[in-house]
Amino acid sequence: MASTEIISNSESNDQFFEGVEKLIEIWFTPVKHADLRKISRQQWENVLKIVRCEIISFTQSEQVDAYVLSESSMFVSRRRWILKTCGKTTPLRCVRAVLQLAMETAGYPRVENVFYSRREFARPAEQLKPHDNFDSEVELLDSFFGDGRAYIMGPEGDCWYLYTLLPLEGTVAALEKEQHPQSSEPDQTIEILMSDLDPAVMDIFTRATSATAADATRASGIDKLIPGMVIDDYLFDPCGYSMNGVAKDRDLELPSGCYMTIHITPEPSCSYVSFESNVCLPPDALLARVLAAFRPNKFVVTVFATPDSPAAASSRQLKQFPSVGGFQQKEAQHCRFSGYELQYALFSKFPS
């Protein structure tokens, strides 16, 4: 468990905090002996200064290094880098530095794919550039990757934004991939972005109710959501919670490389919880567990899956979900990207 000093940001539990995260995931084209984990902690700390956050805890499995940050999380695997940060952080400002470290320290000269996504901010005008609007974010991403495409899903006020690289079909990269099929591996990620949550559940994530992060993890049932994880959790003062989970090495149920991460903003005026995992459980079952634990009034769910991943077929089950648990499906979309299928849906509670 994390044993780091408590960072206090306010005396009151009800100040505004932008819980919505910016999420960037970069996959590098495989190179023999290259590994992003060659990048040292000091080098990551320098990168995170650009983002305006810092490392507060660390855990790892054979395949994943997992950092809890002052604003959310970072995961580093052999060829995949994930940075998820909330508040007024500036993750896109560090991409140039990460691409340079990937090349010079880790040995990766080429990027295979990029995913940048986020929900609409509660207060977009308070974000720092380029995060104050999606067009500026896309412009900066295009300056690094050139061949990206931007998507906006969902209704105004509840949008979900995505930037990813263009489909490979017909490109040199596609031909290379055909010739080296071993470079792709089954992958899936589910994200559940919840807002307007049950105040009784949110109370668990305050220092007034829980003495330690471990108490909050147990009381909320987070430790039971995906069994077999080593949990690194952190309870902020006076409130707020972050956790990373990595699959226990040689766990019989979970493949090595699995991770989960949960971040909680419990302030009543802006309550927000995000859940993310690449574990291969059926998305509808996982969704039901997560909703039962946090009891949101509104949520966005996204499932990315490669066609060969076990989650690909089951992610389509999300279409049947609206009739369960008193939620109404407001919006649903299915897209095919370069080697990935994406399910996106927005739900809210029926008026009681």
Ligand SMILES: C[S@+](CC[C@H](N)C(=O)[O-])C[C@H]1O[C@@H](n2cnc3c(N)ncnc32)[C@H](O)[C@@H]1O
């Ligand atoms: C880092 S956490 C998790 C945010 C996450 N993105 C989410 O899904 O809500 C943010 C929560 O911790 C609280 N907090 C307390 N001290 C903090 C600090 N020094 N930095 C960031 N958040 C802090 C915030 O008020 C907020 O409730």
